[in-house]
Amino acid sequence: MKGMARLAVLAAVVLLAGCGQYDCSSADTKDLVRELLARGHEELVLHSTLLDTRIEGIVTEEANENVGWYACHAEIIADVPGGGTKKADLYYEVSQVDSADADLEVVVDREVAEEFAAAVRWSIDGR
Numbered sequence: 001m002k003g004m005a006r007l008a009v010l011a012a013v014v015l016l017a018g019c020g021q022y023d024c025s026s027a028d029t030k031d032l033v034r035e036l037l038a039r040g041h042e043e044l045v046l047h048s049t050l051l052d053t054r055i056e057g058i059v060t061e062e063a064n065e066n067v068g069w070y071a072c073h074a075e076i077i078a079d080v081p082g083g084g085t086k087k088a089d090l091y092y093e094v095s096q097v098d099s100a101d102a103d104l105e106v107v108v109d110r111e112v113a114e115e116f117a118a119a120v121r122w123s124i125d126g127r
Contacts, residue, residue, distance in 0.1 A: 045081060070095075073092075
């Protein structure tokens, strides 16, 4: 997939301890995508807005179910306090891992995540 090669350079990774089957649209995957969007943004309104981001139109672009790897595309949508919404296309990868620390790894395009957070921040407080 074209956009996924960039992820190796522009990526953030989160591991989740637990068990289950994960793919592009599993609840744990979507929760981790939201956590990655909010990571590093300490302003309360911005942080909570990013944690409430909707993830819609999820498409599995590529998959290797034998190893539990998925390349995904979705639209992320934030409802901005005071009205309005911000939207962006996001590519992300989901991998099932087998380690003592975690069983799920989610990688998102950091550049898109940062641009999305900046657009949401600007809509909230004009900076």
